[in-house]
Amino acid sequence: IILSPIFAYIFTYLFLRELKLTRKASFFGAITWAFSGIMIVWWEEMFMAVYSILTLPLVLLAIERLLKKTTVGPFIILVGGIAASVFSGWFQATFYLVTFSVVWLVFRLLSQKKKSFMRFVFIVFGFLTGALVSGIQLVPGLEAYVLSSRGSTDTKVMFEQFFAGLTQLVTFLAPDYFGNPATHNYFGTSFYHEQVIWIGIPALIFVLYEMLHVFRSPGVSRFFTTSAIVTLSLGFSLPTSWAILYSLRLPFVSEMTPSRIFFLSGFCFSVLAGMGVDRFVKKGSWRPMVLVFLAVVLAFAGAWWFAYRYELTMTYLRDIHAWVPIRNLIIPSVFFICAVAATILMKAKQRLATLGYVLLVVIALGGASYFSEKYLYFSDRAFVYPDVPVITELRKISGINRFWSIGEGTIVRNFANVLGLFSPEGYESLNSKRYGELIFSSHRQGQFPSEVQRADALLYPSKNINELLGNPYTLRLLSLLGVRYIAALADTAIDKNTVDSAGFSLAWTDGTYEIYRYDKALPRFFLAHRSIVETDAQKILDRIYDPKISLSETLVLEEELKNALISAQTPGTVSLVQYAPEKIIFKTSAPGDELLFLSDTYYSGWNATVDGRATPIYRADFVFRAVPVPKGDHVVTMEYQPTSRKVGALLSALGIVMVAALVAKKILEEWFGR
Numbered sequence: 001i002i003l004s005p006i007f008a009y010i011f012t013y014l015f016l017r018e019l020k021l022t023r024k025a026s027f028f029g030a031i032t033w034a035f036s037g038i039m040i041v042w043w044e045e046m047f048m049a050v051y052s053i054l055t056l057p058l059v060l061l062a063i064e065r066l067l068k069k070t071t072v073g074p075f076i077i078l079v080g081g082i083a084a085s086v087f088s089g090w091f092q093a094t095f096y097l098v099t100f101s102v103v104w105l106v107f108r109l110l111s112q113k114k115k116s117f118m119r120f121v122f123i124v125f126g127f128l129t130g131a132l133v134s135g136i137q138l139v140p141g142l143e144a145y146v147l148s149s150r151g152s153t154d155t156k157v158m159f160e161q162f163f164a165g166l167t168q169l170v171t172f173l174a175p176d177y178f179g180n181p182a183t184h185n186y187f188g189t190s191f192y193h194e195q196v197i198w199i200g201i202p203a204l205i206f207v208l209y210e211m212l213h214v215f216r217s218p219g220v221s222r223f224f225t226t227s228a229i230v231t232l233s234l235g236f237s238l239p240t241s242w243a244i245l246y247s248l249r250l251p252f253v254s255e256m257t258p259s260r261i262f263f264l265s266g267f268c269f270s271v272l273a274g275m276g277v278d279r280f281v282k283k284g285s286w287r288p289m290v291l292v293f294l295a296v297v298l299a300f301a302g303a304w305w306f307a308y309r310y311e312l313t314m315t316y317l318r319d320i321h322a323w324v325p326i327r328n329l330i331i332p333s334v335f336f337i338c339a340v341a342a343t344i345l346m347k348a349k350q351r352l353a354t355l356g357y358v359l360l361v362v363i364a365l366g367g368a369s370y371f372s373e374k375y376l377y378f379s380d381r382a383f384v385y386p387d388v389p390v391i392t393e394l395r396k397i398s399g400i401n402r403f404w405s406i407g408e409g410t411i412v413r414n415f416a417n418v419l420g421l422f423s424p425e426g427y428e429s430l431n432s433k434r435y436g437e438l439i440f441s442s443h444r445q446g447q448f449p450s451e452v453q454r455a456d457a458l459l460y461p462s463k464n465i466n467e468l469l470g471n472p473y474t475l476r477l478l479s480l481l482g483v484r485y486i487a488a489l490a491d492t493a494i495d496k497n498t499v500d501s502a503g504f505s506l507a508w509t510d511g512t513y514e515i516y517r518y519d520k521a522l523p524r525f526f527l528a529h530r531s532i533v534e535t536d537a538q539k540i541l542d543r544i545y546d547p548k549i550s551l552s553e554t555l556v557l558e559e560e561l562k563n564a565l566i567s568a569q570t571p572g573t574v575s576l577v578q579y580a581p582e583k584i585i586f587k588t589s590a591p592g593d594e595l596l597f598l599s600d601t602y603y604s605g606w607n608a609t610v611d612g613r614a615t616p617i618y619r620a621d622f623v624f625r626a627v628p629v630p631k632g633d634h635v636v637t638m639e640y641q642p643t644s645r646k647v648g649a650l651l652s653a654l655g656i657v658m659v660a661a662l663v664a665k666k667i668l669e670e671w672f673g674r
Contacts, residue, residue, distance in 0.1 A: 001043045008054040009034035012270065015057035018064050019220060019271075021278045024357055028206075029274020031361070033057075035368035036266045037175055037198035044376055045193045052093030053263050055081040059101045063123055067108055070122045072666040078123065079659055082130025086137050091145075092256045096264050098127070100227070111219050129658055135651025141430075143644040147604060149433040150255050153454050159246050162257045163237035164195045170303050171198055173296075173336075175371055176328040177303065179321060182375050187321045194259045197232070198371070199269050201335045202364045205292055205343065206276030207269050212288040213279060221275055228268035235259040255454070277360075281346060281353075293340055300336065303329055331370065338363050385418050390487055390513035394421055397507065397515075400524050400579055401484035406462045409489035409513060413458070424481045429455050434623045435601050437537070442473045446545040448538045465494050465516060469502045475520075476545050480621060482524040482599045486516040522552055525586065527571045527594040527629065530554040531561065531620075540622050555595055555620040561628060562616065572629075582640040589633045595620070596627045596636055605642025610634050 009030045016026035033039070042049045062078035065071070085094040109120055131138060145151075168188075170177045175198035179186035186192050199207070207228075210217070214225045234241050235258055244250075245258050280289065307325035314322035342363060345356025391411075394403055402422045405411040416423035424439070436452035442460040443449070459477060462468035465488060468475070478486075486504070490512055499505075503520035530553055534540045543549055543556045553571070572590030588596060595618075602619040608627045609615060611634050620626035627636055 001047050004043060004047060004050045004054060005034040005039065008039060008050070008057075011054060011056075011058040011061070012267075015061040015064075016271065016274050018061050019275075021274050022281065024281065025274045025278035028203075028277045028361065028364070029270050031364060031368075032199055032203040032273045033267055033270035035365065035372070036200070036203075036270060037196040037371060038262050038266045040368065040372045041193040041196050041375055043372075046090065048088050049090045049093055049260075049263075051088035052085050052090040053097060053267075055084050056097045056100065056267060059085075059097065060104055062126070063101060063105050063108065066123050066126070067105075067112065067116070067119055070119055072663055075122070075126050075662065076659060078126040079130040079133060079655070082127060083133040083655075086131070086134035089137070091141065091252075092260055093263060095252055095256070096261065100264055102127075103227075104223070107219070107223050129655050132651045132655030132658070135655065136645065136648040139648035139651065140642060140644040143604065143642070144430040147432060147434075148430040149436050149452050149454055150430065151251070152433065153255070153451050155255055155454070156246065158454070159242070159258055160237075161190055162194050162259045163241065164197075164235050164259050165189060165237060168195050168197065168236070170299075170306075171196070172204055173201070173299055173303055174325075174329050174332040176374070177307075177325050179324045179328070180374055182377060185321060185324050187324070190259070194257065195235075195262070197235075197262050197265065199266060199273070200364045200367045201296075201332060202339045202342070202360050202367075203269065203273040205289075205296065205339055206274075206280065207272045208276075208292045208295060209280060209284070209289055210272045210276035212291065217275075221272070224268045224271045224275070228265050228272060231261050231268065232265035235261045235265065280343075281357075284347075286347070289343065296336060300329070300333060304333075332367075335363055335367050385415065389510045390515065391419055391421075393508050393515060394485060394487065395419065398422065398485055400576070401521070402482050402524075403485040403487060403515075404459065404478065404483050405487040406468060407464050407488055409487055411487060413456075424477075424483055425456075425458050427455050428457075431455060431457055432601050432603060432623070438541075438622045439477070441541050441545075442471075442477050446473050446541055448541055464488060464491055465499060465504065466491075469498060469504075472547075473545060475502075476547075476551075478518060479520050479522050480544065480551055480599065482522055484518055484521045486518060488514055488516070490514050522599070524600075525574060525576065525596065525598045526552060527574050527588065527590055528553055528555045528597050528626075529571055529592070529594050531557050531595060531626075533557050533560055535559075537622075544621055551621070555597055555626050556622070557618050557620055557626065559618065561618070577635075584638045586636040587633070588629050588636055590629055590631055592631045594629050596629045597621075598625045598627075598638070600625055605640050605644065607639055607641050609637045609639075612637075 012033045013026050013030035016029050017023070021029070039050055058077060059081040062074040062081060065074035066078065082098065085097050088094075105120070105123055109115055175196065178188040181192045188195065210221060211225050214222055217225075234245060241258065245256075246254055248254065303325075307329055311322045311326055339360065342356045342359035345352050345359065347353065348356065390409075398421060400422055402424050403416075404424060413423065413425045414427050416426070433452065436457050437449055439457045439459060440449040440452045441447060460471060460474050462471065462474065465486065468486070485507065490509055491514070499516070504516045504518055506514060507517040508515040532543065532554060534543060534556055535558055540556050540558070544551070570591060572588060572592075572594055574586050574588045574596060577585040577587055584598070584600075586596060588594075597620055599621075602617065602623055602625050606617055606625065607614065608617045610627070610629060615627055617638070618626045618628075625638065627638070629636060
């Protein structure tokens with residue numbers, strides 16, 4: 001996290017210097033981007049997002065230099081910038097980076113008097129080489145995307161939630177106008193970190209100053225002005241944004257959270273801020289700057305007026321947020337007054353001008369420091385993932401059995417991963433579509449869901465144990481998923497006799513939490529001696545939810561067994577030897593041919609062997625795994641060996657070899673050229 005603003009600053013500074021901005025202007029633009037609001041909030045929310053986008057100025061720098069001369073150094077920077085973004089792991093930012101860079105490339109090529117097609121081809125080759133180098137990440141990632149629910153989910157609700165409203169424009173002045181989640185007074189319409197457009201008051205002044213000169217500026221200024229306006233507007237709930245991002249159903253684009261495009265507008269504004277400082281210091285006149293001051297004063301006046309009206313209304317309604325906008329306008333207003341003073345000093349004599357510039361930088365960094373200090377908070381790991389009694393007990397008793405938590409005692413999904421526990425729920429951007437369909441069938445009384453959430457896998461919720469007992473669909477899934485333990489807040493209203501008759505028994509309590517053991521939950525793995533075949537998704541679900549079918553004895557497959565005959569009438573035994581993320585080993589002993597069932601997701605790339613001999617893995621019970629096991633004692637191994645990873649590794653190796661060959665060629669040319 002600490003390194004990300006350093007890299008962002010260095011890369012942006014180098015790019016702005018390449019655009020012939022002065023050192024002071026480049027420094028100002030670089031710190032604006034490195035410490036912009038959207039970069040700061042994503043340090044905490046998902047720091048890999050920042051790393052996926054921060055190489056953008058580096059890629060633009062490489063393009064700029066390669067258009068002048070096709071040398072190895074900028075080519076390596078281009079390849080490295082693309083690959084680093086992919087390896088950082090957030091595809092949306094990589095998509096933005098590549099798209100923006102390609103648009104920049106076309107713009108710069110068309111701006112040249114002497115257009116070189118070969119240089120254009122060489123740069124495109126650099127993009128492709130960067131993709132090749134990152135193949136080991138990119139190919140498996142694309143496979144995961146294909147198997148996920150991303151492309152089949154209607155994102156209208158997401159767009160309604162994450163598009164910013166026009167009222168969000170006031171946060172250019174005061175980022176916490178609608179409160180801040182870190183201080184527990186946020187009353188905005190969406191997640192705070194998804195709608196941050198703040199770049200700092202000093203930067204805003206010089207962005208507006210540069211924009212006033214857009215029609216008399218070089219093409220680069222017009223490019224970044226246009227790009228800033230377009231990308232900013234695409235994050236707001238406007239008819240054009242809905243038409244382009246949602247209605248057109250563009251691959252990838254229509255599946256992405258729209259407001260995250262503010263990363264691009266933030267970068268464009270930072271470049272414009274640097275250009276504005278450069279223009280103002282070199283040859284800027286006062287008239288446009290006075291207009292900027294007046295515009296910002298009017299904006300602040302409007303913000304204060306609405307804040308005052310809001311306070312009157314909310315105080316009458318006794319709303320706790322009544323004074324939030326007013327309080328959070330005070331410091332930005334002070335920053336603006338100081339920024340005006342610093343700007344005036346910048347046009348004075350040399351020493352005063354230097355003082356003005358230093359003051360401007362201090363105000364910019366001071367604003368960023370105040371913003372980050374307020375939003376970011378550092379806590380000991382023990383407070384984020386507390387080792388509380390209920391967690392300690394679950395880790396002690398659960399093994400690889402899954403647990404579920406309900407009601408007010410819900411343990412946040414994905415905590416299980418960090419705590420070494422197993423849960424049927426979770427959040428994953430590229431989660432298995434098939435698994436999501438099974439989980440969401442519990443929301444529809446066993447009916448096949450036409451679509452599922454993009455990233456969440458959540459069972460139908462229950463407020464307490466009594467409510468859970470009244471939902472046979474959730475209970476059936478809990479059994480199939482091997483959910484052996486249910487955690488909930490202690491509840492004196494629970495009827496013990498009813499709970500016991502439903503297969504639940506109190507396993508542990510500390511007076512605050514209770515852990516119930518679900519005795520009807522199937523083992524995570526077992527041997528089954530019967531199977532039926534269904535190919536229709538709804539019919540498979542019908543079989544799973546049919547109480548007449550014993551899920552511990554009969555598996556629902558989607559194809560006939562090829563070389564295995566299930567002849568055993570009684571189940572054998574199976575023991576777990578190893579359970580690792582990419583390798584699972586069992587020992588089986590069966591009186592006849594049987595099926596080894598494992599309630600882990602059936603997924604491309606998993607292979608199975610019985611005593612070292614390859615054997616197929618069948619999809620069982622909608623989304624799980626089944627392996628035919630012959631009579632006798634055997635060792636069954638399931639190992640994750642995806643072809644996509646092998647292909648990706650080969651592509652990465654090819655890309656690295658290509659870069660190495662190009663470097664070697666250049667060295668040899670220089671050697672023999674002497």
